[in-house]
Amino acid sequence: MLELFTHLADWMAYDLFSLEKETKLAGAVHFFIEDTTKIFFLLAVMIYIIGFGRSYVSPEKVRVWLTGKSRFTGYILAALLGALTPFCSCSSVPLFIAFLSAGIPLGVTMAFLITSPLVNEVAVVLLGEALGLKFTLTYVGTGIALGIIGGFIIDAFKLNKWVEPYVWDIKMPVPENAEDAKGWGWREKYARGEAIDIIKRVWLYVLIGVGLGAGLHGYVPQEWFMEHAGADNPFAVPLAVLAGIPLYANATGIIPVAEVLLNKGVPIGTILAFIMSIVAISLPELLILRKVLKIQMLVFFVVFLFLAFVGVGYSFNIIFGG
Amino acid sequence: MDITVLGKGCSRCESTIHRIEREATVLGVPVQIxxxxxxxxxxxxxxxxxxxxxxxxxxxxxxxxPSIESVQSWLKK
Structure with a gap:
């Protein structure tokens, strides 16, 4: 069914704009039209469908589900729920305090906070389109595993001392849920609202990302990538992760670029490590968390994710490099 | 009518305030946010x-x- 978008791009690039086939410009324009139309279609449809599922979970419910669980169950459940539960990054501090004040261990709380931004529906839809099912599942599995491992380490090393002390004293009143009667009408409206809201927020990044991808696709020769980011360059993985740290806001835009990188022969581990670094490590969000976490914890957080992503990059290059 | 919006000034919080102000103007309800x-x-x-x-x-x-319907329902109370 998605060939429809290839035909649309064929028609627009070669007939409407009368571009000569096989030229660099035609290749770039064709890529841009095909990818933008396909991505917007997939985002609208998939986020609408996923929205129904997401209407059953909320951070408030996760808090209830995680309260009183054993640590072991807690890490796994928190990371899994983190993958499913959306929350605006500006909610991370209230959410953090609310989890701790319910007696949820710090490691379990952090497992949720690590996985939630890493595995989100926009990234999953775009990855599925760009890299296929196998690598998308690998990405999701890795994101959940990193949350579990990160949470476990934080508790194992008793890093509670790196939480600002005042946080432990805050008592949160039991939230009253105003919208409890949730029928299908409500879920449909929620799903539709999510799809519209997300597309409104990401459309520009998608255009920029696909534009960049189209430029790379059409104009940068494969040899350039092989030389700089190919399997033979042992520093490609750490450099990709480092480069991803300041590139936060373009998370949506980078996945269309990833598709081109893969086609140009950049190994998949390097690409996944790069994407994870962009999606998960964001300096503005870390600064928001400074309100509740001491600077040591933020440094630990960044170092852990950096090492984890580099490890992920090298391992997947070996596993899938064959 | 006094309405409090809670949030750390992200774009969604601003959108929420704008939506309430707009619906209040449409319905002619004076609001203090x-x-x-x-x-x-x-x-x-x-x-x-x-x-x-x-x-x-x-x-x-x-x-x-919040949805426009929700905002309107609060303002009509």
């Missing part, structure tokens, strides 16, 4: 996901931009 941006204050009001809306000391919405 107060913002709570401090996370600890937000938590003490029983809110963990923002933006949230509080009217008459009661949280009527949390965790996203």
């Amino acid at each position: 107060t913002k709570i941006t401090d996370e600890v204050e937000i938590i003490k009001n029983g809110v963990m996901t923002t933006p949230a809306v509080m009217i008459g000391g009661k949280i009527v919405h949390s965790g996203g931009i």
